[in-house]
Amino acid sequence: MEVIREAPLIRYLRWAKQFLKFFILSILFASCAALLLLLYLRSQPLPEAFIKQTTTIYSANGDVLDTMHRGENRILVPLQDIAPDLINATIAIEDRTFREHYGFDFKRLGMAVYVNAIHMDMQQGASTITQQLARNLYLTMEKTWDRKIREAFLAIQLELNYSKDEILEMYMNQIYYGHSAYGAQAAAQTYFGKDAKNLSLAESAMLAGIPKGPTYYSPFADFERAKSRQKLILNAMARDEMITPQQAEQAYAEKLVFRERSTQAAVDPAPYFRDYIANLVKNKYGIEEEQFIHGGLKIYTTLDPVMQKKAEEIVSSVMPADNPNLQVALVAMDPLTGQIKAMVGGRNYQESQYNRVLAKRQPGSAFKPIMYLAALQNGFTPLTMMKSEPTVFTYDRNKQYIPRNFGGRYANAMINMREAIKTSDNIYAVKTIDFLGPQKVVEQAQKLGIKSPLLAVPSLALGTSPVSPLELNAAYAAIVNKGEAVTPIAITRIEDNKGNVLVEEKTEKTLVADPVASSLLVNLMQSVFERSGTGYRVANELNRPVAGKTGSTDVDAWLSGFTPQLVTTVWVGYDKNQKVDDVKEGYLSKKIWAQFMESALKDQPPALFDMPAGVVSVYIDPSSGKLATEHCPAPELFYFASGTEPQEYCTDHLPANETPTPLEPPDSSTFWQRMGSWWKPGE
Template identity: 35%
Template sequence: MRGIATAVFAGVALVAGACAYTPRTVTPVLGGEAQSSKIFAADGTLVTTLHAEQNRELVPLDHIARPLQDAVVAIEDERFWHHGGVDLRALLRAARADARSGKVVEGGSTITEQYVKNTLLDARRTVHRKLREASLAVQLEHNESKRQILEGYLNTVYFGNGAYGAQAAAGVYFGTGADHLTLAQAATLAGLIRSPAGFDPYTSPAAAMRRRDVVLDKLVALRWADRAAAVKAKATGLGVVPLAGPRYPAPYFVEQVKRFVLDDPAFGPTATARQAALFRGGLRIHTTLDLTRQTEAERAVATVLSKPDQDPAGALVSLDPATGAVEALVGGRDFFGGGAQAKFDLATQGRRPAGSSFKPLVLAAALLRGVPLSKTYSAPAHVVLALPDGRSWSVENYEDRAGGTMNLVDATVHSINTVYAQLILDVGPAYAVSVARRMGVASPLLPYPSAVLGTNDVTALDMATAYATIANRGMRVTPTFVTSVTSADGTALWQHHVERERALP
């Protein structure tokens, strides 16, 4: 009895202390909570969600299913709608239960106190912190309505597995939105709040189901749920979806989108600010990604390079010549399963010799110099050419092919090295390289005669941009991965504008 009396006295003293304690800040800033950013494909399909340590998406209370609202209040704070922030009755009940067991077995914190603790206070369990928690809760009840407090709480409380708030939890556990939760799902989520790890439906499904049923019984006892509906809910399994792993479509494309935000001062004056905006700022990033073409691009690379243990890795970039929209990008074989090396993007970072794909760029330079396509050159299997500095340059064709005399059209069709070696000397290596740069090759290019044979290292994005310039009748368009970026509330933050420049007349 002495223990119970002491506990009861402590509860009364706590409430009295809360009323006397006056803090400086009493209103949590819900908009300041970390929110997950989302990346969308061109057709609006969600590609992936980005978050750092917290997966959270704020939603208004009207977008949280009523069964979840009721279930959380029922199991966490059944007198929420009636107390003033601190519930003396709950404190006394918890104190008696703790005294009987000799340890803490029942919490006495109201939803308002929990909300304050989650948003304004540290996690230390001291008398001073408890007094501050209670005091803030009492004052918060004077500053905000019950609905506002419940909305804030349901957007910040932790449900386990990285999910903060009802919207994130509904997605993680059931693959749906908080507004579409069933009674059984709502009871499962409400039951997690007391101990997210202890009632984890993935690691402890039996405990999670028992806890869910406790919540359902509580709802029936309070007459907030129909008994028949609760019985039906108990008869169902947990129905959780598999925990989402790190995999998502077009990972190399997604990395380019991340890099865009992290490099652009429009999203923050410092690298730290941009990192926070990307992973905690709730950005809505709309991209140029065409998921159908992305699938086709991945299939094309996998089909040609079908033996991972023997074949080299491949890269592919597909973009719209008129707008510069990158619609598909393959940067390697397996971004997720190939270790750290596999995350290196061959399409945008991996420079490799251009090879014969560089010849059309030299041909473009020749046409600008006034060289007609009908001009003919000798096309021996092997030729030794004199360079302006007096040195000799030996060039041979692939498989020693010889063609006698050949015009530029046929030399291009058959990729004749000995013809193109003569052509770049007529055009001038420096001029040929300058035209390639104008066409969109961003990688460093050395103005050597051998450039025509593709000895310079370039990226797949370089070559896709240059070839797109040809397809766009000489108009170079700057490639882009992103069309627009908005904040979580829809405020426009960045809008893409097509950048065009005449590269070839």
């Protein structure tokens, strides 16, 4: 039987048909598989990425006080706030087909595979902008096939979930430009001291070349090498018709002006205040360290950079260079708002970060106004008389307390409250607390904002319970505020990286003392800067009404005081409680206070301490304590709560058979009011 063989052509056609069928099925299978993969990738969320951003701290006038990044300085900005030339330069040198591909540049990928196969390594890269973004956001820099595969899938997911502009915006905010600058905005500020949106073509081409090798191509490291790369990028932009060849030549010839690089220690302002802010952010507002450092927060503070600079300069000039162990603290606050305007926590932050504004020390006689405020609300008047003489006090049945006046000086006569405050008489003070009861003084201090524990003992009148300069400053603010306490504020607002308000602080006022009593005390405290007052040595440095109180212990020297616009406390002493020389070293607290107050308020007119309703003023004969007449040789103007002023006239100096004629109080047009009417800033 004859076997009929199939013709070769027929066999070929059948084979071709089967191959075509297999090929089509393979294509369909691959397409379905690719579609299923895309649908799967599209349905899967991208890994969570925490992009480290720089937290910025602002002073009260909007200037940048500090940036927190710990080596990764990044400030996110939208794509429209990045110069188009920088965007185009980046695309031209990193991924010229970025707008056309879907996460991969297959031509570059094929070339990279070919080169790597020949050399049997993975040195040749072909990553697109999308792949680089995927790697920077989610992966490490290790060169393995596993990482490459994961990078590919993540790149696809990015392309499926975001538009090209969104990917570009993330990339431009992510890449590293060297010198701790991450992202276009930080890079523009680091190299050129400007925002990314204001970069020129030449500057943009320079920056675009750095990410290839942030150390190698940094113009700060090697300017000639950086210029060579800039030229390469400008030519690439011209090649892709982003700019003309003439624009490329002009940009290359343009002289670049870089931001001056200086040491961080030399430019950091208000270091103790910045530490205080960090402490508040983490401990008061509960913001975690990572969010504080890398969360891109915007922290708006109350610091006045002009006042702060003056405070630092005055402290530096007044404190003795030959005695570096003698320390200082200064804190200044707006008494109306509670906003902290200046803070100096020590002489040299590099040598000691210990903030003495928060340290607790014995305030000495600087505590007395708190006690006298309680006294004025409990039956005392500015004319209450007590004898200043050596006295032994007995308390708690059998305990004794024997205070002494400074230098052993006693009037050995009856003195009033004004004289007691003016000369800082300790006997008068202890007699006052003995009359009131120490617990009443403790309660008054707590109402004024003193949070430190206070011992309810007679010596409290002389400031033996430690408090911090910040606490004392807040208490004095309540006094000048007519009895309204304000909480010290250092931060007004904290925003997250999307502009959401996390914290907002507003002034809170609480009436904690009688307005009339507070105003009377302010007037009495002005006497400290009068002749024979404890602050008189610096009175010639002050050109405006001020009130305050000095304080001293064996190891501390204080002056706390105010104008209606500013309340400031200065402490001088040694960290290890070395004895302070009151004449030479203790005087420095007064000198710093006076110079700072005058300098800080230089551009503001002198302001009066006004009296509320319910206050009357009369002239008093200080020797008799009665209403002065025109014959009294040294009348003094006193203020009283209405109804508590003396009613009898002094007759000690009255001629025989003459009816007393009272001295009329001065009109409201005082010297300081007249001065304020013609005062001009800077005079």
